[in-house]
Amino acid sequence: MIRWKDVLKPITAVVNHGHSIKAAIQCLTSQNTDIAFIENQGSLIGYVTTHCLLEQIDVGQSIEEPIRYKNDILKVPDTIPVEFFHNVSMVIGVDSQGGISGYSTIQHARNRINELELIQLNEMIHGAGVGMVRVNNKFEIEFMNETAESILGMPRSFLMSRNYKKLMTTEKDLHRVLEGETLVSVNSQINFKQLSGDFYPLSTDGKITGFVHMFYLREDFEEAVQELDFVRHLYSDLQAVYDSSNEQILVIDEKGIILRVAGKFLNDFWETGQAENIIGKHIGEFSKEFQPNIFDLCVTQKKKVTSIQESHHRTRIWSVATPVYHEGKLEKVVILSRDITPTESVYANKERDRKEDSQASKTEKRELIYRSDKIASLLENLHRAAKMSSTILLEGESGVGKEVFAREIHTASPRQDHPFIRVNCGAIPEQLIESELFGYEKGAFTGADHKGKAGLFELAHTGTIFLDEIGDLPLNMQVKLLRVIQEREIVRIGGTSTIPVDVRIIAATNKDLKAMVADGKFREDLFYRLNVIPFQIPPLRERKEDIFPLAVYFLESFKRKYHINKSYTPDAISVLETYGWPGNVRELENIVERLIVLSSEEWIDRDIVLKVLYGDSDKVKKPPLVLELMPMKEAVAELEMQLIELGMKKYGTAAKVSEILGVSPATISRRMKKIKK
């Protein structure tokens, strides 16, 4: 708000009422001013300007004659806001003590207001890099801000009062602005500077008095647009990433109100169909449905926390809550969650319940953990095959869990209450295999138990025998095994009678049995006998969805074993998920144990996982290697592109890459545009 005292000028020339034109002219010249006020009995009653004195002489008045003065003046308290009154050409300000504080013609007040408003506007846009120039209706520069000075590269002292139109070349006719038209996004050039900006007409009492030009340097603007474009793309890319991710991202304000849900909405956990149903609600409303309330944990502990939350319907999610602070004050909590409800088979549960009842299960139970569709459909087929007694061959790389699947078949079969006997064909010394498998009669050989001993086939009677590492079975044993499969009877070593055995055979191998047959290392007839119902267990790298629940499962069991409390950071999980796992689930289990032991903190973070999986990566920096000659400019451009691509792959954001490469984010975005082309 602009007040009268902001625009008043001091009164310097006063002449008495009735004084001559000559006296007035003398007063004006001695005070070096253009306006003199007329006083009568201590009060100002009018004013006279040099211009009107000259007019009086011009019409033939003598300079000795008394002055004719204007009296359309108004006295106002100088603290009230400036406003204009009809039929008043001069305002005199009165201060709080009743004294005269100054004067202003209406025209001066209007100009001053324009100027002060521009100064205020300039303060508002200060820092935004916008230049501002005001000209009068003769195109003379009357005001310009500091940004305009620095954009144009010329000092204000040089530019003031110059004809702006003559300094500028522009595609539009500036007279149109003086006719009241606003011109936007006009390109112009001053002092070789390319500008882009808007022209706004200024008017007083409906009369155009000039215009304001607001502008910026075109190259800055283009850079900003590019940056905006880049950010927009980044935003939509991120949105796509969130939408396709397996994680649920929850943003909660400091009071507990759920502001936003991104990524995969875990509706089984919330027990509501859509994310919209929880947005805007207090997290506390749901905390009765699941335990623990990780938001409260995060707020009270004032740090990142992780927890496995379980709903009443036994949906388990793994969550990390991170507090977000702004100027030391908690602003938000971001919770990243994943569903880790193990898709346990009903049979595994049955077996567990059964074992829990029995004395035998003192050791930790092994569950079959998975979330991938691949394993889900494999299990469907396994369960179907389990119902019959046919021989099953499980093929798969070492460590994929063939034994776990063999047990699953057994538990899903009608033989579940009968023995499950595992034979590791590769681990038994060759000379003992026969007696282990088929048993022996008393005195069958030196060192044999004098009572004789039943073999594993006999022990597995009515149940299942699991022949692991079947490819390691020596050829002579292969013949004997073939006989058992065909005849369903065995003869103990040193025995003469046959013993019938009713067993379901499950064989497993990590070798290519077909290739072994071709090489003469495995009997073809046995191969066909075993290969009745074959199943391929996919390696872990082909079912990445299983990595996370398995990693959590192993972590939980090691936590119980070692009595310690550790958790993965989300970054650590990403590293685990992108690793190739040549040793499959067994390797994952071992790595998790190593991580537990090696990580010193409460968190198993990305760095320790990288270190354990890939070893120390502090390799010596290799200088770039040039293999062929090319123009230097091309080589530099190529290297730049490669650095940016590498950086984007590693860090994903232009901001981080620009920091690492030591250039501005705008440079990165420009180069990336080129890469995309």
Ligand SMILES: Nc1ncnc2c1ncn2[C@@H]1O[C@H](COP(=O)(O)OP(=O)(O)OP(=O)(O)O)[C@@H](O)[C@H]1O
């Ligand atoms: N889906 C799973 N859920 C839980 N644990 C699993 C799963 N798959 C494998 N494991 C665990 O991984 C380890 C290796 O599994 P297993 O011994 O069954 O593999 P394998 O395929 O038989 O290996 P090999 O060919 O070397 O004998 C075991 O400790 C097993 O309990």
